[in-house]
Amino acid sequence: GAVVSQHPSWVICKSGTSVKIECRSLDFQATTMFWYRQFPKQSLMLMATSNEGSKATYEQGVEKDKFLINHASLTLSTLTVTSAHPEDSSFYICSARGGRGQESNQPQHFGDGTRLSIL
Amino acid sequence: GDSVTQMEGPVTLSEEAFLTINCTYTATGYPSLFWYVQYPGEGLQLLLKATKADDKGSNKGFEATYRKETTSFHLEKGSVQVSDSAVYFCASRGYNQGGKLIFGQGTELSVKP
Numbered sequence: 001g002a003v004v005s006q007h008p009s010w011v012i013c014k015s016g017t018s019v020k021i022e023c024r025s026l027d028f029q030a031t032t033m034f035w036y037r038q039f040p041k042q043s044l045m046l047m048a049t050s051n052e053g054s055k056a057t058y059e060q061g062v063e064k065d066k067f068l069i070n071h072a073s074l075t076l077s078t079l080t081v082t083s084a085h086p087e088d089s090s091f092y093i094c095s096a097r098g099g100r101g102q103e104s105n106q107p108q109h110f111g112d113g114t115r116l117s118i119l
Numbered sequence: 120g121d122s123v124t125q126m127e128g129p130v131t132l133s134e135e136a137f138l139t140i141n142c143t144y145t146a147t148g149y150p151s152l153f154w155y156v157q158y159p160g161e162g163l164q165l166l167l168k169a170t171k172a173d174d175k176g177s178n179k180g181f182e183a184t185y186r187k188e189t190t191s192f193h194l195e196k197g198s199v200q201v202s203d204s205a206v207y208f209c210a211s212r213g214y215n216q217g218g219k220l221i222f223g224q225g226t227e228l229s230v231k232p
Contacts, residue, residue, distance in 0.1 A: 034219070043208065043222045043223060107168075108218075
């Protein structure tokens with residue numbers, strides 16, 4: 001079946017540094033990718049939606065300058081947490097979907113997540 | 120706006136017990152409905168789905184039926200195993216939502232041998 005690879009799976013870094021998380025679709029063209037944030041024992045919070053070749057659409061309350069999203073190809077999207085601080089520590093999950101158009105009924109396939117810890 | 124509500128966890132069962140995790144939704148129109156499972160330290164895996172009223176989704180012994188009249192999509196399994204221990208998320212995806220999934224808060228299931 002479809003596979004989405006997310007890398008790294010775990011990262012620890014110092015406060016003030018920037019961290020890049022990659023999300024790759026391995027066997028299908030991901031026209032749309034979603035980035036989520038998950039706090040311990042809580043649900044997934046959608047941060048942004050990105051369509052290949054266009055700017056990401058951010059959910060209300062998500063700082064676009066803080067969480068930079070790039071979706072330059074049909075198989076790769078990246079999330080960069082800029083100038084990370086301890087409050088940015090969380091579990092970040094990406095998902096990818098094929099098909100054309102916003103209302104594509106193709107399923108979303110999820111990566112295994114990245115645990116980010118900022119010291 | 121659209122929302123999904125799940126029963127609170129954690130749910131603790133003995134092996135071979137019957138499982139029900141309740142899920143209700145609010146939406147304009149008729150959304151597609153999903154159950155996802157998350158094992159510790161991992162992302163989400165699609166467990167089953169239903170796209171219209173009275174559809175039954177099923178996979179790995181789990182079932183859920185799309186009930187329009189009660190706006191529900193309860194997850195059931197007749198005999199749980201220790202390996203079913205995970206967090207289960209109910210989700211909806213409405214039309215004109217840009218393909219966004221709306222997740223419930225998740226229900227943690229712990230199955231004891």
